[in-house]
Amino acid sequence: MSLDLSIRVESALEAQTLAISNTAKQMKAAGIDVVSLSVGEPDFDTPQCAKDAAIQALAENFTHYTDSNGIAELRETIAKKFREENGIVQAVASNVIVSGGAKQCIYNTLMALCNEGDEVIILAPYWVSYPAMVVMCGAKPIIVSGKVEHAYKVTVEDLKQAITPKTKCVIFNSPSNPTGMMYTEQEIRAFGEVINQHDCYVLSDEIYEKLTYGEISHFSPAAIPELASKVITVNGVSKAYAMTGWRIGYLHAPDHVFREISKVQGQSTSHPSSIAQKAALGALQYGSHDVRTMHAAFAARKTLVCELLSQIPGLRFHIPDGAFYVFISFDHAIDDVDFCAYLLEVFHVALVPGDAFGCKGALRISFAASEETLRKGIDRLAKGLQAYGSKQ
Ligand SMILES: Cc1ncc(COP(=O)(O)O)c(C=O)c1O
Structure with missing residues (x-):
């Protein structure tokens, strides 16, 4: 045995x-x-508006199963945020999924995308969980390292060399954990042109979007019309709204990817906590x-x-x-x-x-x-x- x-x-x-x-x-x-x-x-x-929304949800006994992709009002609010703040003009509530943190959004996406033998490009220094998640989904992490003298930025040339017919997805994280570095719109557009020559997806982890300090403005790859059908955009309330323990993240995905991610979530966790979803709604509506x-x-x-x-x-x-x-x-x-x-x-x-x-x-x-x-x-x-x- x-x-x-x-x-x-x-x-x-x-x-x-x-x-x-x-x-x-x-x-x-x-x-x-x-x-x-x-x-x-x-x-x-956590902001009072989020806590109040949670308290009200409890008082109203909002304690049962919700739609597995998340409650309608929250998905609408998220789609509107993606359209208005990120220029993702195609964002609609029906392609939004709310999960147990951005972490679960990323894991669900990789589960939905990857087959045994696929490669996923990760730009280093990277957030600790990307390689582990890729491995757990049966794919192979391909690490492309930025150089310290370039503020740890990976160049278009680096990406061109790493991308192959086996590449299923490229994971972007700007602003970056751990370096705090951000890619400019111009750099992201140049990456987009390389990616568009291949059959691969982009997973854009934008969890630190609201925390920027310098001259570089945050830019979402899904705002590039020619790339949009390949991009899964991930964000959440953990960092911007000090809500790490509530475990709410969200994503927007193109139709065919959305359907698969939705299956992963539906068959694994159903949905995140009903109360936490209401708290996240309070934060997004009133927490600016x-x-x-x-x-x-x-x-x-x-x-x-x-x-x-x-x-x-x-x-x-x-x-x-x-x-x-x-x-x-x-x-x-x-x-x-x-x-x-x-x-x-x-x-x-x-x-x-x-x-x-x-x-x-x-x-x-x-x-x-x-x-x-x-x-x-x-x-x-x-x-x-x-x-x-x-x-x-
Ligand atoms: C780059 C990055 N992505 C995703 C996450 C996960 O965030 P969440 O708490 O929403 O799962 C973190 C948390 O540290 C992070 O640093």
């Missing part, structure tokens, strides 16, 4: 980011003063002021973090265009996994090694924390770097 488990799942890596924040939480619970700059979630409270307030705080923190980091010798980083991370590389070779473990153990500051994002010799700082926490964490990083250097 064989007690083998799924090779697809066994060969997928666990999320290092979650592992690090779990260790940091355990250390905190044991009374250690740990500064956690590893988390990928806003430290703000809260988004602006949180955005202003993130922008101030970004400036502070970049200022503090620039005072530490031996570090290199690009000022993030968006999201809430700074991705740091070092002037000299460093084992990032060992260094992050050392920082947590000895200096009690949690950061994520670049290795988790497919980029060795770097680390990611999240600035989704208070000014006091950021100052303390960066001070520990500076001390840790010095001590680690003399230990080597």
Whole structure:
């Protein structure tokens, strides 16, 4: 008798980011003063308008199964958002699916697209879960790395070289987790031209869309008419509305892809929580002021973090265009996994090694924390770097 488990799942890596924040939480619970700059979630409270919508839904006993693609009013609101804010003129409610976070949207999409042997292009440094999800869906991740001297941007030439008849999908993430880098409209259009010469899809993960700071405006690939029939656009309320725990993400897909994604969701989870859907509706309808307030705080923190980091010798980083991370590389070779473990153990500051994002010799700082926490964490990083250097 064989007690083998799924090779697809066994060969997928666990999320290092979650592992690090779990260790940091355990250390905190044991009374250690740990500064956690590893988390990928806003430290703000969910806006009152979202909480009120949830409370009202409970009071009205809105606690039964919903349409498996999500409630009609929310899908309408999302389609309108895609049309008005993202220039996705073809967006309609009937092609919107609401899921348990952007994460589930991405997983459902890859499940719907991929066959054994297909290739999925992932631009590195990448969000930790993309390669694992691709592997779990039976496909092969093809990693195309951006260079540090180009702000980690992948070029059109890089894409041309990686794309083959086996490519099923290219995953885009702008603003990027972990680098905070954004592609310009011009760059995305140039990528679109390459992709249009092949039979492959684009999965555009736009979860950090609302958190941008520089001159680059967010641009959705699905707004390019010639590309639109190949693009699945993913977004959600986790980051922009500080609603990570509510687990609501959403996507818009062209007809034939929509039908398959809808099947995956219907046969696996049915739909996300009815109450959370109402809360997300409240956020999307009435939360724009809260988004602006949180955005202003993130922008101030970004400036502070970049200022503090620039005072530490031996570090290199690009000022993030968006999201809430700074991705740091070092002037000299460093084992990032060992260094992050050392920082947590000895200096009690949690950061994520670049290795988790497919980029060795770097680390990611999240600035989704208070000014006091950021100052303390960066001070520990500076001390840790010095001590680690003399230990080597
Ligand atoms: C790039 C990226 N995409 C998707 C997600 C998942 O977001 P959600 O909480 O909506 O599942 C995250 C969360 O960290 C992320 O950083």
